[in-house]
Amino acid sequence: MNLHTDYEALFSGPLPVSAPLAFAGFGITAAELGYDDYAGLDARGKIVAVFQHEPEEELExxxxxGRSPSSWSTVTYKAANARNHGAAGLLLLPDPHCERERTWKTDTQVxxxxxxxxxxxxxxxxxxLRSGPRTLSEIARAARDVLLEPFDIPNVNVSLSVEAIERYRTLRNVVGLVPGTTDDYVVVGAHYDHLGLGERKALAPENIGAIHNGADDNASGTAGLLxxxxxxxxxxxxxxxxxxxxAGEELGLLGSSAYVSRPKIPLEKIRAMLNMDMIGRSDGSVYIGGVGTAAEFHDLLDGLKKETTLELKYAETPQAPSDHLSFAGEKIPVLFFFSGxxxxxxxxxxxxxKIDQVRARQILQVVESVxxxxxxxxxxxxxxxxxxxTALLGAAAGSSVLGLQPEPSxxxxxxxxxxxxxxxxxxxxxxxxxxILIGCDGKAVANRLDLIQQLTEQGRAPDTAHQILVVRGEELLALPLSTTE
Ligand SMILES: [Zn+2]
Ligand SMILES: [Zn+2]
Known part of the structure; x- marks a missing residue:
C-alpha cells in the first residue's frame, strides 16, 4: 500500500499490532444522545474500522x-473512544454521505x-470488507439510513504499525535593534519563512515538491524590513x-509566539508592533489591519492620507493570521500591512x-511615516x-487563552x-x-483558530460559559470555559 494514495497515518501507537477486524459504525459512544456504535461489540484487542464524520450529518x-460537525466527528474523539473500548488500532473508512470525490489532506503529521x-x-x-459479512456499499447505505450495527469480521486479520519519529529543528528569529533616547520600543516585523517544497502547506497536492519561492509571501515584507x-x-x-x-510563521506563528513568551525587552516597553506580510501585490491600495487596537491609530493614519497616493483600507480588528496576532494577544497595539x-x-x-516594486515602495513609505x-x-x-x-486572538499564536496555552505543533x-x-x-x-479540547458547545473544534473563532462568536450572551469537551486519558469531560473574567 502507498502512503498518501492508499492510506494516511494519523496517530501512532507504541507497538506494531496484528489483530482480527471489527466494524463499529462511526465509532461514536454518545450516551447523552442515546447513541452507541459499540453497543454489543467486544472491541478489546481488535482493530476497529469506523466511518469518518458522523450519522445524520446532512440533516438540519x-x-x-445539526449540519455543522459535532465533537463526535473528530478523529481525536474516535481514537480516544476506540482506545477506551480496548481496541488495538483504528481504521477510518470514507464518509458514507459524501458522494463527491474525496480529497486527501496530506499536510498532517502523525x-x-x-x-x-x-x-x-x-x-x-x-x-x-470484501470477505466480511457486509460490504462497504451495504454498510454505507445502512449508515445513510441510520441503521448501523457493529459486527465482527473474524476471518480478516489486520497488521498495523505506525511509528512517529519526533524531530526537533531549531528556528531562529533575526533581530536588529536601533536604540533610541527613551527606554521603550516600536517593533517592526515580517516573517521570512515560506513553504519550501510545499510538503505541509501547499494549496494543491500536485504542487508538492515544487519550490514555493513566496516572492510576495513574504520576501516582500522581509525586503521591506531590511x-x-x-x-x-x-x-x-x-x-x-x-x-x-x-521564523516559522507558516507553521503557526512559531517565531513570534516564541518571541512574546520569552521577550528580550519587557512587553510593557513595546509601544506598538507593525507587521508586514505580503506587501508586493498592491492594486493601488493597502489593507491596514488592527486600526482599532490603539485609540490613536485612526487619527494617525488619517494624517498620512495626504502623503500617499495609495488608498488606505482600514480594518478595526487584527484578525488575520500573521505574527502581529502574537503581540495583540499580549495587549500591544498592532498594525498589519498587507496588499491583498x-x-x-x-x-x-x-x-x-509579479511583484509591483513601485507600490511596495509606497507601502513602505506609509509604514515609515507611521x-x-x-x-x-x-x-x-x-x-x-x-x-x-484580542486577548483570545493571541491564542491562535500559541500564547495563552484565558490561561490555556495551546501546543502549536x-x-x-x-x-x-x-x-x-x-x-x-x-x-x-x-x-x-x-x-485535548475537541468540542465547543457541541460543535467540533478543528484547531486553535477554530476554537478562538467559536469562543469569540458574536451574538451570544456574554456571561454564559462555553461547554468544552475534553479528552483526558481515558476520560471524556465537559468543562465550562467563560470568556468573561
Ligand atoms: Zn505570510
Ligand atoms: Zn503564507
Missing amino acids: TSRFA EAFGLPVVKLSEEWSRRL FLASRAVRRKNGSGLVFIAF LHADYHQPSDDRE IRRLVRKDQPVHFVETDTN WEADGVLVADVKAATPAFEAGFRRGD
Missing part, C-alpha cells in the same frame, strides 16, 4: 449539532496517541526600534516577476480591546493544552496540561 435536525490510527482510501476500504532597518540606523531620537524577521490576496497565494507561481510618528514622545499610544477579543483534530497558568479562569475550571 441531526442530534449531532501524533503519538497510544494506538495506531490509519485512514484508508475508498478502494482499500472496499477490499478490507530597507526600513537600513534607513533607521541614521535616526536616534525617541523610542528605539526593534526589527524582527520571524491573489491567485498565486501559497502557490509555486508566487514569483518575483514609525516616525510612533517613536515620538508626544505621540500617545493606548491599547484598545477590539470587538473580537499539534496537528490532529482539536487543541492540545501544553500548559495551564495557575489562578486563571481555565485553571479554576479544571483544565490541565495534556488535555
